[in-house]
Amino acid sequence: MKREKQTGFGLLEKNNMKLFGGSYLKSNPKIKRPLSTRKSAHLVLRSLLAKGPMSLLRFEREIRELVYKQGKKHGVKIYSFANAGNHLHFVILPSSRRAFNAFIRAISGVIARLVLGAERGSAKNIQFWEKRPFTRIVEWGREYTRVCGYLLQNTLEATGFIPYRPRKTRYIGSG
Numbered sequence: 001m002k003r004e005k006q007t008g009f010g011l012l013e014k015n016n017m018k019l020f021g022g023s024y025l026k027s028n029p030k031i032k033r034p035l036s037t038r039k040s041a042h043l044v045l046r047s048l049l050a051k052g053p054m055s056l057l058r059f060e061r062e063i064r065e066l067v068y069k070q071g072k073k074h075g076v077k078i079y080s081f082a083n084a085g086n087h088l089h090f091v092i093l094p095s096s097r098r099a100f101n102a103f104i105r106a107i108s109g110v111i112a113r114l115v116l117g118a119e120r121g122s123a124k125n126i127q128f129w130e131k132r133p134f135t136r137i138v139e140w141g142r143e144y145t146r147v148c149g150y151l152l153q154n155t156l157e158a159t160g161f162i163p164y165r166p167r168k169t170r171y172i173g174s175g
Contacts, residue, residue, distance in 0.1 A: 035097055036137050040079060042147050044134040045108060046087040047115075048127060054115050057085045057158060063111055070106045075099040082151035084158040089151045091138065104133055 035041065050056045056063060060083050067090070071078040075095035082089040088111075094100035112128035113120065138147050156162045 033135060034137060035094060035100055035135070037093070037095060039140065040091050040093045040138045040144060041100075042136050042138050043090040043092055043104075044087055045111075046130045046134075048130045050086040050115065050128075055085050056083050056088060056111075056115065059111075059114055062114055063088070066110050066114070067107055070103055070110070074103040074106065076103040080148050080151050082155040082158075084154045089154055091144070091147055091151065108133070 047056065063083060064081060067081055067088075068078060070076075071092070076099055077093040077095075078090060079093065080089075080091040092100075092103075094103065108129060112118075116126060116128060138144050153162070157164045
């Protein structure tokens with residue numbers, strides 16, 4: 001005799017969500033972005049305009065310095081960072097939701113201004129970032145190692161050390 005699956009625990013499964021942002025959002029978010037102060041997060045920022053002369057690779061050093069400076073300022077530990085030309089990958093550990101929000105707000109604005117050559121408060125109404133930042137919670141151990149390896153592979157492909165290998169993306173919007 002087969003037992004029926006117990007119902008009523010759908011809410012608990014939703015609270016265990018690990019992915020947010022990027023192509024997953026079709027409209028305004030209805031729930032808070034899942035974050036953890038104990039587990040790291042894979043963060044991806046993708047740009048619409050970062051091609052050719054405005055490629056993020058042209059500003060590699062400045063972007064790296066800005067990212068680590070803002071991470072230290074806002075209480076976000078940056079374990080790994082990769083610049084892939086039109087998108088940026090991070091493996092981070094925020095100290096709080098407020099720290100994460102301040103970090104995202106700061107780096108997205110500063111990097112966009114750097115690449116576009118705009119001054120703070122200028123009236124350029126250009127959408128630099130494609131969608132909301134994509135994040136997913138990364139478990140420590142094998143998953144963390146795999147994500148860090150993926151970031152390294154992305155960097156090597158972007159700089160031309162290894163040829164680009166198309167892959168099935170597991171997560172939509174993850175780069």
